[in-house]
Amino acid sequence: MKTGSVSFVKSIAKPAQMPADGRPQVAVAGRSNVGKSSLINLLLNRRSLARTSSRPGHTRLVNFFLVNEFFYLTDLPGYGYAVVDRHTRAAWGELVGGYLAQAGTLKLVLLLFDCRRGLGDEDRQLIDWLAAAGIPWQAVLTKSDKLRAAALATARRRWEAVLREAGSCLPPICFSVPRRRGREDLLDVIERHLADAAPPVAAES
Ligand SMILES: Nc1nc2c(ncn2[C@@H]2O[C@H](COP(=O)(O)OP(=O)(O)OP(=O)(O)O)[C@@H](O)[C@H]2O)c(=O)[nH]1
Numbered sequence: 001m002k003t004g005s006v007s008f009v010k011s012i013a014k015p016a017q018m019p020a021d022g023r024p025q026v027a028v029a030g031r032s033n034v035g036k037s038s039l040i041n042l043l044l045n046r047r048s049l050a051r052t053s054s055r056p057g058h059t060r061l062v063n064f065f066l067v068n069e070f071f072y073l074t075d076l077p078g079y080g081y082a083v084v085d086r087h088t089r090a091a092w093g094e095l096v097g098g099y100l101a102q103a104g105t106l107k108l109v110l111l112l113f114d115c116r117r118g119l120g121d122e123d124r125q126l127i128d129w130l131a132a133a134g135i136p137w138q139a140v141l142t143k144s145d146k147l148r149a150a151a152l153a154t155a156r157r158r159w160e161a162v163l164r165e166a167g168s169c170l171p172p173i174c175f176s177v178p179r180r181r182g183r184e185d186l187l188d189v190i191e192r193h194l195a196d197a198a199p200p201v202a203a204e205s
């Protein structure tokens, strides 16, 4: 898939505010600071469309990016940020949980994991929730430039085993923003999951 037109559409603080135009959606989820917003910028080939920060807990709202006038890529606030207070944590649960439950056109969730870390409790909870809801997810191992080739190969095998055990059917994709690694593979996966929602291409050709 080529990413042609790309635009920021809106940020929402409540699930009820999500676009109601019925376009398919692909969400980017994972721990705080894992690289969700950075991945969106690389996928969409824009330097700073999604705001990133070295400070965890940066994205606080659900941000909608419209791609090719066809589908929404959504940037979710991360979980597992220890410093937030109980009230903020509850608001996160309500927004992200509500978004995932109410996004009826959600075709795929890109679930990001730092390749150097392990699977956390919140990751498992989300995986179980997605399985129960029947929403497909693709594991993405982020910041792969932080490991040398041999260590990355070991980490990848470790993640493959952990993710298989957690019920993932798709092999993880290694991703790196500075190396531009994984972009094409991820765009292909997105395209496949959007296939049944494809616009009528025959009319355009
Ligand atoms: N080395 C390296 N750093 C990365 C990569 N991806 C993201 N980062 C850095 O990781 C930090 C967090 O990136 P974000 O994209 O803001 O992370 P996020 O998951 O959106 O974080 P929240 O919005 O807080 O949930 C930033 O300092 C990024 O520059 C990568 O592939 N390699």
Ligand SMILES: [Mg+2]
Binding pocket: 036, 037, 038, 051, 052, 058, 059, 075, 076, 077, 078
């Ligand atoms: Mg972010």
